[in-house]
Amino acid sequence: MKLYTYWRSTTSYRIRIALNLKGVGYEPIPVNLVAGEQRAEGYATLNPARGVPTLVLDDGRVLTQSMAILEWLDRTYPEPALLPDDPFERALVQAAALGLATDVHPVNNLRVVQRLKQMGHSQDETVAWMNDWMEQGFAAFAALIRPDTPFCFGDTPGLADICLVPQLYNAHRWGADLTPFARLTEIEARCLALPAFAAARPEAQPDAN
Amino acid sequence: MKLYTYWRSTTSYRIRIALNLKGVGYEPIPVNLVAGEQRAEGYATLNPARGVPTLVLDDGRVLTQSMAILEWLDRTYPEPALLPDDPFERALVQAAALGLATDVHPVNNLRVVQRLKQMGHSQDETVAWMNDWMEQGFAAFAALIRPDTPFCFGDTPGLADICLVPQLYNAHRWGADLTPFARLTEIEARCLALPAFAAARPEAQPDAN
Numbered sequence: 001m002k003l004y005t006y007w008r009s010t011t012s013y014r015i016r017i018a019l020n021l022k023g024v025g026y027e028p029i030p031v032n033l034v035a036g037e038q039r040a041e042g043y044a045t046l047n048p049a050r051g052v053p054t055l056v057l058d059d060g061r062v063l064t065q066s067m068a069i070l071e072w073l074d075r076t077y078p079e080p081a082l083l084p085d086d087p088f089e090r091a092l093v094q095a096a097a098l099g100l101a102t103d104v105h106p107v108n109n110l111r112v113v114q115r116l117k118q119m120g121h122s123q124d125e126t127v128a129w130m131n132d133w134m135e136q137g138f139a140a141f142a143a144l145i146r147p148d149t150p151f152c153f154g155d156t157p158g159l160a161d162i163c164l165v166p167q168l169y170n171a172h173r174w175g176a177d178l179t180p181f182a183r184l185t186e187i188e189a190r191c192l193a194l195p196a197f198a199a200a201r202p203e204a205q206p207d208a209n
Numbered sequence: 210m211k212l213y214t215y216w217r218s219t220t221s222y223r224i225r226i227a228l229n230l231k232g233v234g235y236e237p238i239p240v241n242l243v244a245g246e247q248r249a250e251g252y253a254t255l256n257p258a259r260g261v262p263t264l265v266l267d268d269g270r271v272l273t274q275s276m277a278i279l280e281w282l283d284r285t286y287p288e289p290a291l292l293p294d295d296p297f298e299r300a301l302v303q304a305a306a307l308g309l310a311t312d313v314h315p316v317n318n319l320r321v322v323q324r325l326k327q328m329g330h331s332q333d334e335t336v337a338w339m340n341d342w343m344e345q346g347f348a349a350f351a352a353l354i355r356p357d358t359p360f361c362f363g364d365t366p367g368l369a370d371i372c373l374v375p376q377l378y379n380a381h382r383w384g385a386d387l388t389p390f391a392r393l394t395e396i397e398a399r400c401l402a403l404p405a406f407a408a409a410r411p412e413a414q415p416d417a418n
Contacts, residue, residue, distance in 0.1 A: 049349035050349070063301075064353070068304040068307055071300065087284040091277045094274065095272065102310060103260075103315060107315055107316060136259075144257055
């Protein structure tokens with residue numbers, strides 16, 4: 001399959017980790033978000049939201065939206081499982097992951113930063129905007145995961161870890177103060193020690209610059 | 210079960226619709242977001258993200274994040290189904306719903322509007338911010354759903370319709386131009402003719418004012 005991806009995209013990073021964890025090979029196709037390639041008409045027919053990631057299956061069918069792709073991957077390639085089977089336990093993991101996917105990432109992504117700058121905000125004001133949402137979001141995330149497991153919800157990484165690591169990459173980039181979130185950065189270090197996460201890192205991508 | 214809800218909250222509205230469609234009774238507990246009741250310490254222990262909805266089950270267990278709650282409801286009360294069983298078809302419905310839940314709602318919710326005002330933006334600038342994200346989000350949504358079914362993906366309402374109707378309520382409130390989105394407002398009218406949607410409307414809630 002083909003993955004339309006951008007090296008620094010938080011949501012592309014989630015899918016790269018999951019594909020690696022599942023051992024599913026893919027061809028990465030870079031979409032340069034800073035250059036606006038996601039707004040080209042040809043790409044927009046594949047992904048009407050004009051974002052990344054887009055996953056094109058071997059039969060040509062197309063999937064978009066990272067959280068939908070992650071669940072599809074987990075159903076299609078069940079091992080190792082990214083979500084528990086029990087509906088309640090599953091909803092707890094999804095709630096933590098969705099906290100980052102809805103309360104942090106959308107207010108902190110590239111198009112919002114670009115818009116704030118167009119509206120005349122300084123770099124300092126943009127940094128404050130980013131960090132305030134991150135601080136609230138990471139505090140909620142830390143309260144929703146288990147307090148004492150190697151990964152967010154157990155002995156192996158799952159959906160919550162897959163959303164956490166890319167969001168922390170963005171946090172480091174923006175200089176967020178992560179000292180109140182030692183449990184999260186410990187989990188991050190444990191994840192990045194795994195080949196599946198390490199190979200998915202932005203810096204390890206062919207389009208990194 | 211108990212649902213912590215706010216009459217005008219887009220995400221609470223989603224859960225009210227789903228509970229009504231499933232025929233699951235619940236006790237609504239209003240949380241006045243404008244008065245900041247979601248930030249009270251007692252509430253934050255229930256919902257660390259300090260938002261609504263929060264669903265408290267009869268055994269006292271707590272679920273947060275509307276998209277996680279919706280999937281839990283669909284697994285726990287399978288009829289009528291909100292999502293198809295087929296993994297690919299399921300991912301298409303989720304992608305449309307998540308487009309609204311991640312690309313529109315989080316940049317258009319109350320806390321972001323309050324923040325823009327704190328940053329000195331006028332009502333006109335805030336309205337332009339809201340409408341630009343809505344226009345992009347509704348255009349993507351319209352391209353992701355089926356072109357010719359009574360509801361977004363078939364003959365009965367599902368997850369995408371449950372996300373669409375509350376987002377359109379917000380669009381009407383902010384004066385968005387919906388003339389390019391006739392298919393969406395037609396689906397909205399069809400949904401609101403159903404008792405499950407009508408009873409979930411903001412204006413029909415005990416805390417409406």
